[in-house]
Amino acid sequence: MNVQETPSTDVEIGGIRTRGSFQAGQSETRYSVRTKKEGTKVILQGLTGHFRAGRLTALFGSSGCGKTSLMDVLAGRKTTGTIVGEVRFNGATCLKKNIKHLCGYVEQFDNLVLSVEQMLMYTAELKLPALTRAQKRERVEEVIAQLRLEGCRKTVIGGELVKGISGGQKKRVNIGLSLITRPPVLFLDEPTTGLDSAMADEGRTVVATIHSPTASAFSLFDDLLMLRDGQLVYAGECGDAAADYFSKRARALAAKRARGSAAGDALATATLAATFRESDAWTSLEAELALAHGDGTKPPVAVPAHLRRASPLRAILILLKYRALTDYRDPVYLGPRIGDKLVFSLIVLTLYLGEGGEMAPAKVAGVTGTLFMVTALCGYGAASVVPSLVLDRPLFYRETNDGCYGPFAYFTYKIIQERPRLILAVADRRRPLALVPQEGFLCVFTSLLFTVVIFWGVQFQGSFFILMLSYYLVTMISIALAYAIASLAPTLEAASAMLPTYVTTVMFVAGLIMLTDEIPSQWAWYGWTSFIRYGWAAMMNNQFQGHPNGEAKLFLDANGTAITVLDFYGLRGPVLGDKWACIGMLVAIFAVFFTCGLGVLSNIRHERR
Structure with a gap:
């Protein structure tokens, strides 16, 4: 298919008065934040500028002058x-939602996943769904050649914990992730490598923040926009034009000093900004802005079809195909999710071998406690999934800022990643539903492995399917809970503390530590929210209903009357006495935790910029 590229795009900020376009009649752009100590702090003020297509513009100034804020x-x-x-x-x-599709934004970011080639293809899949696979591959090869990444294309990018490519190569990969869509506008935050004038020669508007450039690096730029304390002190061409402007200012200042006049105020930010507004460069800038703006009736910019991002469903499948597959090959990822199940199943097997159908009260009590611990440990075991979301947060912010996907697609992918690993090779349109050979069934596999070992080893009664389904649902609830907490907590340490705290509270009111009928009224309502209660009740009903050791009156109530084990623990009635009702409650609780987690992820961002 032939795809028309996005036309060259100028970027303007402030400068023209239009009816109703600006608050309080202001045409210039201003950015401010609220601080506890200073109240309202103005970061950018009185800004008017114009970044021209086909030009490489340096956004220049000292640290803290507002360069990154402006970008x-x-x-x-x-x-x-x-x-x-x-x-x-x-x-x-x-x-605002369309700007991210028109602009490439290169940040200082090193924690990337996959190999160089895979990361570029993964980004192309998310950002360019309208292109064929061959066209996406062509874009990847183009970027690799342009940024001289041929030697490391198969190398894992790496991060803090995994050694990968060099720092300079990572910078170039970051640029490549933005170039993959050939964006009409490209912003770069202090690039130290990979920057060249060819980016602008293609008709693209390129703006790069720089702090202390070398002479050779500075010579690459066509235009210069200089900030000081958030105010504009120069905007115009680099080279001779800039040199002439500042030379004139320097000569005027020297003459003032020679006459013995006070020159201190001449270097003040407000004075420098005012001086620029009286210059020919400012007059030229205003004329360019007026010409670009026209009569103010231009329709809003639309996103070309080929720059629209993948649908949520397609984004989920792409995330599974590229990101989940990498995790499945990682022992650090798999170990905590499989190892604890194996260890606990062996402990249960060796302690309660063949005791599932015993009639002795002690044996029945042991099996009851085992089923409770099987349920409760699912909640604690979910702690292993917390780091994957917290440590993935910077990449999530980066990719959502780029418009690659939304919170729903990401959160759903993370949940599915812990569920059956049915990863579809969606990018291969000749095999749209073909399974990736390395697919896994981690949560199903671990649930199946664990329940197979304990069901036949302990010789539990009832349905194997009910036992496995109950265990699986409690595990998935725990994972959804863990991701919800990980989305809410600002740090990994906080999330790691919050999860076991909550699980312990619902374990106390689940019905074993304190019998359901004995829970104080002020806590009784909380017990009905406990997923551990419903998981344990489903397993208990499956184990004892209709079986001799479940029907035998082996326990005594408060009045000394003999009762069954299910009656003793209060597992009776239309909910707790029905295994399918308990399973229905587990499904409902999963839906609640999933919704809460998605809501938190969508509305709370721990990134402040």
Whole structure:
């Protein structure tokens, strides 16, 4: 298929008064944040600028002058503070949700997954679903050649825990992830490698923040926009034009000092900004903005079809295909999810071998406690999945900022990753439903392995399917709970503390540690929210209902009357006395935890920018 590339795009910020376009009649852009100590702190003020297509622009200034803040405003990535003013593309407005599709944004980010080639192809799959697989592969090869990554294309990128490619190569991969869509506008946050004028020669608008560039690096730029304390002190061409402008300012300052006049205020930020607004460069800038804006009636910028991102369903499948497959090959990922099940199954097997059908009260009590621990340990075992979401958070923020997918697709992928690993090779349209050979069934596999060992080893009674289904649902609830807490907690340490705390509270009111009928009224309601209660009740009903040791009156109630084990623990009535009702409650609780986790992930961001 032939795909029309996005036309060259200018970027304008502030500068033209239009009816109703700006708050309080302001045409210039201003960005401020609220702080506890200083109240409202202005980061950017009075900004008007124009980044031209086919030009490489240096966003220059000292640390803390507002360079990155301005670039975040331009790219629609600010999550805090107040922005007054307007950013336009080719003189027209653009919805914030569309800006990320038009702009590539290269951040200082090293913690990437997959090999170089895989990461580029994975990004192409997410960002360019309208292209054929051959066209995506062509884009990948183009970026690898352009950024000279041929020597490391098969090498894992790596991160803090895994050694991978060099720092300079990671910088170039970061640029490549943005170039894969050939975006009309490209923002780079202090690039130290991979920057060249060819990016602008293709008609792209390229803006890069720089702090202390070398002479050779500075010579690459066509235009310069200089900030000081959040204010604009120069905008225009680099080279001779910039040199002439600052030379004139320097000569005027030297002459002032020679006359014995006070020159201190001449170097103040406000003075430098005011001086620029009186210059020919400012006049030229205003004329360019007026020409770009026209009469102010241009329709909002639309996203070309080939730059629209993958649908949520397709994004889920792509995440499973690339990201989950990598985890399945990682012993660090698999070990905690399989090892504890094997160890616990062997402990249960050796302690209670063949005792599932025994009639002695002690044996029945032992089996009851075993089923309770089987259920409760699912909740504690979910702690192993917490790091995968917390440590993945920077990559999640990066890819959602790029518009690769939304919180729903990501959260669903993480949950499915712990469920049956049915990963579809969706990118291969000749085999749309073919299974990836390395697919796994981690949660199903571990649930099946564990229940097979204990069911026949201990000789539990009832249905094997009910036992496995109950165990599986409790495990999935625990995983959904773990991801919800991991989304809410600001740090890994906090999440690791919150999860076992909550699981312990619902374990206390599940019905074994304190009998259901004896739980104080102020806590009784909480017991009905306990997923451990329903999982244990389903297993208990499956184990004892209709069997001799379940029908025998082996226990005594408070009045000394002989009762069955199910009556003793209060497992009776239309809910706790029915294994299918308990399973239904488990499904409902999973849906609640999934919804809560998705809501938290969608509305709480621990990234502040």
